[in-house]
Amino acid sequence: xxxxxGIAFKTVKRGQMTxxxxxxxxxxxxxxxxxxxxxxxxxxxVMSLQQWQLACNQIGKNLxxxxxxxxxxxxxxxxxxxxxxxxxxxxxxxxxxxxETDPCNKMEMAxxxxxxxxxxxxxGGVTCRVMTGxxxxxxxxxxxxxx
Numbered sequence: 366x367x368x369x370x371g372i373a374f375k376t377v378k379r380g381q382m383t384x385x386x387x388x389x390x391x392x393x394x395x396x397x398x399x400x401x402x403x404x405x406x407x408x409x410x411v412m413s414l415q416q417w418q419l420a421c422n423q424i425g426k427n428l429x430x431x432x433x434x435x436x437x438x439x440x441x442x443x444x445x446x447x448x449x450x451x452x453x454x455x456x457x458x459x460x461x462x463x464x465e466t467d468p469c470n471k472m473e474m475a476x477x478x479x480x481x482x483x484x485x486x487x488x489g490g491v492t493c494r495v496m497t498g499x500x501x502x503x504x505x506x507x508x509x510x511x512x
Contacts, residue, residue, distance in 0.1 A: 367507040369455050370414060371430055371438030374399035379471075382431040387502035390458050392495045396436045405494065406463040410435040411453060412490030413443045420482040420489075432475050433483070435466065435490050439507045444487045452512050453493060456505035460493035461512075 373382045374396045388397050395402020395409045402408055412435040421427050430438045437455070446465070453460040468483035483489040 367439055367441030367509075369437060369501060369503060369505040369507055370440045371435075372396065372501065372503065373431055373436055373438075374402075375434070376400055382434055384431060387500060389498070389500050390495055391498035395495060399436060407466075407492040408495055409437065409460055409493045410466050410490055411437040411439060411444075411460070411462075411493055412466070413488075414438055414440040415443050416486065416488040416490070419486070420479065423482040424476060424478040426476060428476055428479070432472075432479070433490065434471065437501075442507060442509050444491045446487070448491065448509065450512070452496065452510050453491075454508045454510060455499075455501050457497070457499035458495070458501050458505075459497040459499075461496050462491045463494050464492045466490040466492050 372388050373384045375382050390396050412433055448462045451462050465487050466489045468480045468489040472480040
């Protein structure tokens with residue numbers, strides 16, 4: 366079974382990511398305290414540990430997952446284009462996958478080659494909309510389901 370192994374947010378644009386053990390995720394604000402959590406298709410970003418490791422292997426550097434600036438890190442699920450419209454269930458939280466999180470030049474500034482390493486195979490993660498809000502915590506079970 367897949368599990369939630371990371372939760373993070375940033376309070377200011379281009380600010381430092383803050384890692385937490387638990388968080389409230391709502392339709393109004395996404396991950397609590399996150400500056401970009403407003404309603405929309407890119408409300409919450411989720412990344413796969415396995416896909417992050419592929420990107421790190423490509424650049425030959427084991428970077429912390431917070432370098433990617435995603436809100437949630439899951440272990441045991443890899444994302445692809447067929448996942449758009451599916452739901453990611455984390456405990457009682459339900460997220461709808463709306464698209465791919467495209468890597469930007471911030472990744473290149475974080476580490477040379479990282480932007481390119483995140484491009485293939487949806488390694489940069491997915492964007493999501495909150496369907497049903499809930500409290501989440503590290504080690505919650507995660508399922509990818511068709512609605």
